[in-house]
Amino acid sequence: MAENFNRNTNVSANDLARLSQEAEAEATPSSARIVWDEFKADKPAMVALVIVVGFILFVMIASLFINTPKMMQTNIMAYFDRPGTDGMWLGADSAGRSVAKQLIVGSRNSIGIAIGLTVISSTFGICWGLISGYFNGYIDWGMQRVYDFMMMLPMTMMIIVLVTIIPHYNAITLTLIFSIFYWEGTSRLIRSRTLAESEKDYVAASKTSGTSNFKIIFREIMPNISSLIIVDTTLSFAENIGVETGLSYLGFGLPTQTPSLGTMIANANDPNNITQYWWTWLPAALEIIILCLSISYIGQVIRRAADASQRQGAGD
Amino acid sequence: MSLVEIKNLKVHYPIRSGFWNRITDEVPAVDGISFNIEAGETYGLVGESGSGKSTTGKSVVGLEKVTSGQILYNGHDITRRNNRRKLDYNHDVQMIFQDSLSSLNPRKRIEDIIAEPLRNFEHLSKQDEKLRVLQLLDIVGLDADALYKYPHQFSGGQRQRIGVARAVATNPKLIIADEPVSALDLSVQAQVLNFMKKIQRDFGISYLFISHDLGVVRHMCTNLAIMNRGRLVEIGTCDDIYNHPLHIYTKRLLAAIPRTDVSQRAAHRASRLAVEEIYREQQDKYYDDNGRAYPLVAVSPTHQVALPPDIAQQLAHQESEADV
Numbered sequence: 001m002a003e004n005f006n007r008n009t010n011v012s013a014n015d016l017a018r019l020s021q022e023a024e025a026e027a028t029p030s031s032a033r034i035v036w037d038e039f040k041a042d043k044p045a046m047v048a049l050v051i052v053v054g055f056i057l058f059v060m061i062a063s064l065f066i067n068t069p070k071m072m073q074t075n076i077m078a079y080f081d082r083p084g085t086d087g088m089w090l091g092a093d094s095a096g097r098s099v100a101k102q103l104i105v106g107s108r109n110s111i112g113i114a115i116g117l118t119v120i121s122s123t124f125g126i127c128w129g130l131i132s133g134y135f136n137g138y139i140d141w142g143m144q145r146v147y148d149f150m151m152m153l154p155m156t157m158m159i160i161v162l163v164t165i166i167p168h169y170n171a172i173t174l175t176l177i178f179s180i181f182y183w184e185g186t187s188r189l190i191r192s193r194t195l196a197e198s199e200k201d202y203v204a205a206s207k208t209s210g211t212s213n214f215k216i217i218f219r220e221i222m223p224n225i226s227s228l229i230i231v232d233t234t235l236s237f238a239e240n241i242g243v244e245t246g247l248s249y250l251g252f253g254l255p256t257q258t259p260s261l262g263t264m265i266a267n268a269n270d271p272n273n274i275t276q277y278w279w280t281w282l283p284a285a286l287e288i289i290i291l292c293l294s295i296s297y298i299g300q301v302i303r304r305a306a307d308a309s310q311r312q313g314a315g316d
Numbered sequence: 317m318s319l320v321e322i323k324n325l326k327v328h329y330p331i332r333s334g335f336w337n338r339i340t341d342e343v344p345a346v347d348g349i350s351f352n353i354e355a356g357e358t359y360g361l362v363g364e365s366g367s368g369k370s371t372t373g374k375s376v377v378g379l380e381k382v383t384s385g386q387i388l389y390n391g392h393d394i395t396r397r398n399n400r401r402k403l404d405y406n407h408d409v410q411m412i413f414q415d416s417l418s419s420l421n422p423r424k425r426i427e428d429i430i431a432e433p434l435r436n437f438e439h440l441s442k443q444d445e446k447l448r449v450l451q452l453l454d455i456v457g458l459d460a461d462a463l464y465k466y467p468h469q470f471s472g473g474q475r476q477r478i479g480v481a482r483a484v485a486t487n488p489k490l491i492i493a494d495e496p497v498s499a500l501d502l503s504v505q506a507q508v509l510n511f512m513k514k515i516q517r518d519f520g521i522s523y524l525f526i527s528h529d530l531g532v533v534r535h536m537c538t539n540l541a542i543m544n545r546g547r548l549v550e551i552g553t554c555d556d557i558y559n560h561p562l563h564i565y566t567k568r569l570l571a572a573i574p575r576t577d578v579s580q581r582a583a584h585r586a587s588r589l590a591v592e593e594i595y596r597e598q599q600d601k602y603y604d605d606n607g608r609a610y611p612l613v614a615v616s617p618t619h620q621v622a623l624p625p626d627i628a629q630q631l632a633h634q635e636s637e638a639d640v
Contacts, residue, residue: 005487008518009454016447019460027464028425201419204379205482208411210404210436223423 031305038305041312045301048294055291059107071101072257083279091279093267103283106259110248111291113175113260114240120179121240122233125186126222132187133194134217140191147184155181160252171254178243186232193225227306234299238292245288261288317391318352319490319522320376320409325349325385327371345371347546347608348385353490358516358523360533360540362569368546369526370414373492376524377411407437410483414495416475420467426453426478427463433485452481455518456511473504480508484515490522497532509535530573534558539618542566547609552619562621562631564602565609567591601627 011019029037039046078096081088090099132143162177163169169177197203198221206216222229241261247253248262256263264284267273273280304310327346330339346368353359361369374380375395376387382395389409394400410433413419420429430449434440440448450460456477467475476496483491496512497505509532515521527533533540540557542550542565549563561567571591575584602623604610609622615632623631 005448005451005455009451011447011451011454011460013443013447016443016450019450020446020463023427023460023463026461028466028469201413201415202421204374205411205413205419205479206421206432207379208377208406208409209433209482210406211432220421220424224421226423 034311035302035305038301038311042297042301045297048297049301052291052294052298055107056111059104059111063105063108066101066105068105068259069257071105072097072259080277080280090283091277093277093280094273099264099279099283102259102264103261103287106261106264106284107287109171109254109258110241110244110261113171113178113244114237116172116175117178117182117240117243118233118237120175121182122186122229122236124179125183126190126229128183129187129190130194130217130222133191134198134213134221136195136198144191147187150181151184153181156247159247160250163247163252169255171258174244174254178240182236182240182243186236189228189232190225193228194221197221197224227303230302230306231299234295234302238295241288241291319355319389320353320524321386321388322352322372322376323350323386323388325372325375325387326383327368327375327380328383344546346375349541349543349546349548350612351541351548351551353522353524354539355489355522356516356520357539358525358537360537361524361526361543362528362530362533362540363543364528364569367543369528369543370494372543373411373494373524373526376490377409377492378405379411404437406433407486408489409492410486410488410490411492411494412476412479412483412496414498416472416479416499417467419479420475422467425464425466429467429478430482430485433482437486448485452485455484455515456481472500473508476500476504476508477511480512480515484519484521487519488521490524492524492526494526495528496525498527498529505532512536530558530569542569544609545607547622548612549609549622550620551612552616556616556619560619560635562615562619562628562635563609563623564591564595564598568595 039049075092075096078088078092078098080094081092081096083089083091083099085091088098088100090103092098093102128143128147132140132147159177159181163174166173166177203216203220206220211220244253244260245262245265248260249266251266253262254260261284265281265288267277268281268285304312325346326344326348328342328344331341331343332338333340349368349372351359361372363369371380375382378394378397378400385395386393387395389403389405392399392403394403394405400406427446427449430452431445434445434448446463449463453460453462458474458477458481462470462474462478467478470478476499480496493512497508500508512523513536516523523536525533525536534554537554539551539553541548542557542563544565550557550561550566552560557566558570561570568591571588577584602609610624612620612622613625613628614620615628619632621628621631
C-alpha cells in the first residue's frame, strides 16, 4: 500500500521536514490573526472592544472590594444626595445608597446572568438546531414538535410563575430558569441553515470518507455556519442583558436586596425620579445602551472575519 | 468475477401530497438497471441531465438509499449499510464530485481535506500522514505549499486535482467520477483527464465515469452504457456505441457532438436533422406504451440494446450490411 505511493512519486520521508517548512511559509494566517487584523481596520469596533472588555473586567474586579450588604443598608442622611456630595460620585437613591457602587455590583450581576444565559441557551439551541437539521426525517419531526410546544408556552408568564414558586432563588437559578425558554429562536435559525448546508457536496464527500455523523455535524457543518452562530450569539447576548433587566424592572427578577441594572432602571417608575433625581436611573440606562451597541459592533467584526469575502483588514 | 455487479437497481423518490402527507406517487430516477464494472477498466455512463446517471453513481458509492435491487462488491450486497461498514467499503470505493468548490469544505485546510479518509481508514502516525498527503499532492501535480491553504485560494483545475487526491488517498479499487471535468475549461479538462488516466495506470483503479460529454467519454472509456429516463438504452464497447449505434437515443446523442469541421457544416446539419426526423416519426418504436425503454437484448457478445428482440435483430442486420 505505502510502497504503491512511494513508487509513483519522488517525495520521500527525507523531504518531509523541508516541504513542511515550505508549506508553513505559505500558510494562510490563523483565524485569531485574521480577527485581530479586522479589529485594527475598524476603529469604532476597536473602541467598542476596549469599552466592553475594560468595563466587564472593571465591574468584575471592583465589585470584589464592595461589601454589598453594607452598601444596601438604608442611610437616611444621604437621601437623594446629588452627584458629588458626601463622597458619592453619582449621588444616592431614595434610601441613601450610593448609585455608583450599586451600578458596579448591579452590572456584575446583570452581565453575569447575561453571559451565563447566552452560553447555556445558545449552546443548547445550536446543538438542537444542528442535530435536527442534519438528521432530518423522523428525528427532525420529533425535535421540531418539542420546539413547537416550547414556543407555544407564554414565556414571560411562565418565568414569573416559576420565580414566584421557587422559594429561595438567586442569580444561578434565575439563569437556569431563563435558559429553559431562550434557546428556541437560535435553534430554528441554525436548523434552517443546517438543512441547506447538509445538502452540499462536501458533506457527501465526508460521508464517503468514512467520517461519523457527529463529527460531520460539529467539525464540518458547524464551522461553515459559524458566521451565523456568531452574529446570533452576540445579538442574543445584547438581548439577554435586556431580559434580566426587564424582569427585574417588573419586580420579578433578582431579589430586592441584590442590585442589578433592572432594579436601578426601575427607579424611573417614579415621575419624581424622572424629573428631579435623574442620577438614580440615567447611568444604568446609558450603560445598557453603550454596552449593547458596543457588543453588536464587535459581533459585526467577528462576522466579517469569519467570511473571507467581507474582510476589510490586511491579510491575504 | 466483476469488481462491481449492479443488478436491477432501482431508486425511486416518493412524492408526498394531500392532508396526511402520504406517498401518492414516485419518481423513478433509476428504474431497474444492470451492468458490471471490471477491475482496472473505465466504465462510462452517459446520458442527458436528469437521466439518473448521478443517482446511479451515488448509489454505488453508498450515498443514496436504494429502493430495490443489488449492488455486489466482492460478492457482498453493499446496498445495506451494515455490509458497507463491515467491509470498510469506502476505503475501496471513493468518489470525485462535479463541483470542485462545494465538494471541498471551505473551512478546512488542504492537508485536513486530503487526510480525512486516511484518518478514518488508515490511522497513520502524524509524520506518515503528512508524508502521504505530500506524496498525493505531488502525484496530482501540486506543490507542497498548498498544504496549509484553503480551497478558495485555488483555481478550478487545481481544486479538482485536490478532489482527485482525496479520492486516491486510500488507494481505492473503484472511483466514481461524477462529471469530474464538466465544470472546467477545455485545456484544463484535458490536463485533469490525462492525469486521471495516469493514476489509473499507476494504481490499477477502476473508474465509473459519469458524463454527458461523449467526446470525453471516448477518450477515457473502454465500455459504456447509455442512460435515458432512468433506464439503460444501450450497452457496449466504445466501438459498438460510436460506430454501430442502434438505439435512436444514442444516435441523437452522437449527432449532438459538436464538430469543428466548418467546410462540412451543411452536411453535418443535414445529418442531425435526419436523425431528428427519424426520432419524431419512429419514437413509439423505441419506447413502450408508457414511454419507458424496453429491456436490453443482446445483439452481439458485447453489445446490448433496449429494443424488442425482432426490431433489434433487424436493425443490427441493417447496420452490419451498411458496414460492408
